[in-house]
Structure formats: C-alpha cells, structure tokens
Amino acid sequence: MFGKSRFSRRDFLKTTAALGLGGAMSSSLLAACAPAGPAPAGAPAAEGGAAGPSGSVTIALHFDLQSLDPIKTFALNNGRWQKNVFGYLIKRDEEMNPVPGGGLALSWEQEDDLNVVFKLREGVKFHNGEDFNADAVVYSFERLLDEANASPQRFNYTAIDRFEKVDDYTVRMTLNEVDPVIITKLAGYGGAIVPPQFVEEQGADYVSATDIPGTGPYQIVEYRKDDSLTLEAFDGYWGEAPKIKTLVYRIIPDEATRLAEFLAGGVDVVQLQPSQVAAVEGSEDLEVFPTGVPTVNGLRLDASKPPTDNVKVRAAICHAIDTQTVIDTILQGYAVPMAVWQSPYSFGYDPELQPYAYDPDLAKQLLAESGVADPTLVYNVIGDDATAKEIANTVAAMLEAVGFTVTIAQKERATYFDDYRAGTLDNIVPFGWGGWTLDADNTYYSMYYTGESYNPGFSDPEIDALLDEQRSTLDQERRKEILFQVNKLIYDQYPDAMLYQAQYLWGVNKRVKDLALPADERLWFASASVS
C-alpha cells in the first residue's frame, strides 16, 4: 500500500504511537534561566579538521525567541542559541566554577566585599566591527539595570550598584550589598555584553527583532519571527574558530512534529520526551543523550492548609510514594531520585542526604499517629501537562492505598502559576524549579523563606535566619555549612514529596559531532563539527 520505500507497518505503528503520545509542554518557563554550564555529555569525537567552517546544522526550538536582545529574555529556550552569539565576562567550567580567562574577563580581583576589578580581554571585536572594551561592559550593565528597559533579567542583578571604567580594559564593579553568587551570575543571560554604538544607533525595536551583534563564535544572519533564526560562523572570533558554517534554529511548537522532523532528518538536534525515545531507538543515524539538568521536580505539600499542615500527614505522604516506580514507568527511567530541592549541580547539594524511603506501612502508621480524622487531599495539576497528569494518577493511587482520599483538580497553566504565587492552590502542588544560579540560595530562598513569592505556606524562623546568614557572607565554606544545615532542617519537616532530578533527552543526528550538551540547555556549537 505504501510502495517500496523504507516503510513497514511496524514502523508506522511505532511512529504513530510515539507521535500520538503526550501533548505536554513540559519545558516549563519556570525552570528558566540557568547560566553557563557544566557537564558536556558530548557526542563521539570528530576526526581531523577541515579548512574553514562548512555545513549546516538545524536545531529545534520549542517556542519563539522572546527577543534577540539578551536582556529581554528569560526562558531557557533562548540559551540554546544565545551563548553562541554573545560573550560574557565570566565563563563557567563543567564543575560550575568560573574559569579565569574563559570569558571576556581575563581575571578579576575582589578589592573588598563590595568591589571587584575585572581585567578585560584585548583585541576582541563585535560582529559589526566595534571594539570590545570597558565602555561596552559599562554600557551593557547600565542598560540591563535601567528600569526603563524593564528587563525581566534585572532582578537577578540588583546587587550591582554600577560598573565603572578604570581604563580601556579594566572595569570596577561596585555592589550595594553582598551577593555571594554575583560572579556566577555574570555568566547568566543578563550578563551578555552588547556593542554600545550599534544598540544606540539602531534602537530597541531593531535590536529586539532584527539584529544585534555579540562577540561570540556565531553572528545573526536572519530572524523570522515564529519561524527560524539563522546564525553564521563569525570569522573574527577571538577563540578557536567554529567548524560549522551555519546554524539554523527552527521554531517547532508541536512535540510530535519535532520528533517527525528529527526522524525525517529535517532537524539535527532536538529535545525529546521520554515516550518518544522508542521511536528513535534502532535508527542508524540518530542518537539520544540523556543529560541531567538542574531542574528538580517534586510535589509541594502546602503546610498552611489542613490536613497537610500536620507534619505527620506530610511525612505519611512522602513515605507512601514509590518514586522509583514513577520514574521507571512514567519517565521511562530518565530521572534520578533526590532528597531535597537541590540537584547535584547545585552549590549546597548534600550527597549524604537520602530520598525519603518508600514504606507504606510506616506511612499508614504516621497517618494514624497524626490524629487527622479526614485525610482528604486535593492534588492540583496543569491541564496541558500530560506527564504531570500521569504522575498525578499514579501517586493518587499510592496515597489512597495507605488511607488517603485524593481528588485531582486541573488548572490552566497560567492560572496555575498565578494561584501558586497567591498561595491559593491546594494540598499537593507539582512544581519544577531549576535554581538558575546553580546555587542552593536561589531555590531555598524563594521556596522556603517566609512570605517569598514561590513559597505558598511554609515558614520556619530558624531556616529564615540561616538563609539570611548565608546571604551576608562571602565565605563559601561557611555558606556550604549553613546550606547543609538548611538541607537537613527542610528534609525533617517534609515540605515536599516525590522529588527527582529531571533529565533532558537530547536527540542528535550522528552527522553532528562533539556537540556540547550542558546541563543548562545552553548548547555550545563552537567546538562541534558536521559531516
């Protein structure tokens, strides 16, 4: 019926099943904003080196760029191209430590708690020929911090009072309060250095929608809204010359279409869903690389609403859920159980802390001890998140097995996050958070500090005091000690259940070699090649 092509009924059924499954937009905007990245799980090494960049690689994006202008973006989606176009003062290595000389700053020196002096790399040009120098750095941060520009990145950098030029290749950063993670933040989205003359001459609309030069290995050639972004190798790049000539980022919103494009060879790099891996397995041209990401997923148990205001009830919930089974069946094994809301990429992660043990008998006992007469729980879930709904059904069954009554209540995505911030969701609230600075302070402060916007109902004066204390010191050893203490305190109060570190499943066509697939989505093509 289908001719003599590579088409069998089995293939058809397999592909159909994979394409039909799931409709979840699981790359949450909330997980956004992790800066420069660790752990490149690279593809096999390329052989030899051709003269001059050649070939073209196509990458799928899930939704349109928010803007070409780095200070107007916050979604992780943008990290897939931005790092290739822009330069940052700081570059981080695989262990997430800032590398001296890796970025546009050759070195930096902490004069005191509030002043840092950076020596800048000389001879760097922007794509439009402008020189990179102290003026460009000062300008870029003034622009980021100017409230009139309404940058969604600004909040991450408010500890910076100003940057000032010392000489052409030296700048001083002055802080208005101690920020222990500020150096690392300079590797983040808001820290991209832009050419002052170009931006001033062309204006905000132009740089947002048409072109903006950076100092990275690739320059913008064409941006078609909601369709594609085309980048080309920049021959004046200060680092090692890129090997691939053209990068095409295509915006493909539908999950099934992305898989189809990947299978058809129309797209070389794509992020897959666990349910889609089966369709790719067995292909001679395609490979899947699971990469751990900083995003940790869990169920927040609202400590301000009955019956989850009772710590024994929360403990009973935590011990009633068989996280490993959830991971193995629904996530096809692509996730790692975690004890608290910190991934191994996070500063402050304690490898000694074990995930809550699955023990239904203990759960029943804890529930009985709690003295709660009516153990009815309302479990919220986002309507268009297929994976979250599957998890909700499974977990609800596990909870009912130990004596809870569970109602699942669906919400529209945007409403869900509004209600989350307002604290008007119910007992069980699925949530994913990336901890964008890869530092425990980020998730812990916003999720557990009393009254913070991502903390619906948890409050503990001791934790508040410790979080304040670690914010006011630059002594990283001391901070680590405090964060470990916080880990333990949080763990003992059972504020969240079923935690796991997500994995991204990168589908890569084998013709692309040496692609760096860091944990923060910020694909790095400068060292990759294509055959």
Next chain:
Amino acid sequence: MWNYLIQRLFYSIFVLIGISLIVFITVRLTGDPVAMLLQDGNPSQEDLDEMRRLLDLDKPVPVQYVNFLAKAVTGDFGRSFRYSTPALGLVLERMPATLKLTLAAMSVAVLIAFPLGIISAVSRGSPLDFGVRLVSLIGISMPNFWLGIILIIIFGVNLRWLPVSGSGGLKYLIMPAIALGSALAGTLTRLLRSSMLDVLSDDYIRTARAKGLSGRMVLTRHALRNALIPVLTILGLQFGLLLGGAVIIENVFAWPGVGRLVVTSIGLRDYPVVQASVILLAVILLTVNLLVDLLYTVVDPRVTLD
C-alpha cells in the same frame, strides 16, 4: 448597490466595536500578565506595580478600553508585552502566511468537492455515489490535526516526499493545506451533491433536456450555476472556521501564521497582540462575507443588493 455597500460598512463598524469590547474584556479575565512576565525574577510588589504602570494596566478597565479604542482607530494597538514591538505590526507580519494557508485549504476543498459533488449527484444511488459520500463523511469526521500528523508520518517521515514542517515554497504548503481543507472538502461535497439533486429535479432542467441540450451543457450551464448559491454561502461562513482551524494546523506544521501568534499570546497573556489579531481577523471575515454577498449577484442575476 452603493447604498447597500455603505450600509454594510456602517454596520461593520458596530460589529467591530462589539468584538473589540468582547475580546478586551475576555482577555482580561484570563489573569494578570504582569505576574506572568515577571514570574522568573522573584519580583517585589513595587516591581509589579511599576510594570503595571508601564503597561498602562494600572487604570480601571473602562478607562483602559476607551484609551485602547482611541488609539486603535489610528492603527495603534499598543505594544506586545512579549516582543515589546507594535502589536499590529506583529499581526500584519504573519497575516500573509495565514491567508496563504487558508486560501490554499479552500482551493483544495473546492478542487476536491466540485468534481466529487457533481459526480455523486449525477450518479445518485450508485456505488460511486456511496463511495463519495463515505469519503466526504470521513473528511468531515477526521480531526484535522490528526490528519496532519498522519500525513507527516507518511509523506514526511517515511516516503520523504515533502518537508515535515516549516514554511517556504509550494511543497511546504501541500500537507497543511490538505489537512486544513479536508473537512471543508467533505462538507462542500455533501452540500453540492444535495443542492445539485434539488436543482436537477426542477422543471427548468427537464425543459432544458427536453429542448435537446447535451447532458454536459445542462449540468454546467443550468444545474451547477443554480446549485452554487448555498455552496457560496457556506464557503463564506466556513472561511471563519478555516481561520480557526488554522490555529491548530499552524502549530502542527510550525507554520508562522496569526493562529500560532494568537495561541501563544493567549498563553502568555499578551493582551495587545490578542486584541489586534482578533480584531484584524474579524475585519477579514467581514470582508469575505461582504464579497460573498456581492458574488451572489454575479452567480444569480435575480439577486439585487438594494
């Protein structure tokens, strides 16, 4: 004729004001765009207030609406919260892609429906008629996104005859146009068949036959032309449905049109873009329906518009 036109245009203004009011209010019922825009930064209340002031959302809704209307008349629909560029520009930029897709889908529907509808009517009760009716029923019943995915799997992934998604030359248009147009093709086939059957049993057809005109002449000159009127009406009305269907098809085929813009903008509560898109789509729909009314006079000389 001119009186009629002026009258219709006058009514259209009220229709548009009504639509703008409805979209203005409903989009505001979806929730707060500021919390959405700043959700990642862990902003303070002052930051939220400041953003609200910048976006002109700090005033009472009636005041906002009057401000909006006053500016909209001059073509200024405000700036997109997401892209920070003029909303109307964003919509106009994508309108050609959506119109191209809808017109292509309509052409697909007409090209399929006309021959099938006529054949089916002429050979009424035959296996051929039965086959056509079955196929058109399938066309109507199939969800268009599902058909889209099936087309992608067969012609994009396995046979590799056509590009899976994206926009560009004609080959990019084929699958989305078929996926979007198939339901309309089914509807039109059935409509044309029954309309033809009605006409074919009329006296003047018998007369035409009796005076010795060829079967073909009777069909095209007399029957088809008279059977077209209900088809035209439906075509005009269905244009709106096609625009709506394009929303899903544009997502499946990564087609950079207005439909996708609207869906993403609703999700991100980008009020200005939603408002500009809906109003512009309404203008197009009104225009198409006016054109259909004008076409009646061409198809059926008995119809006058005064």
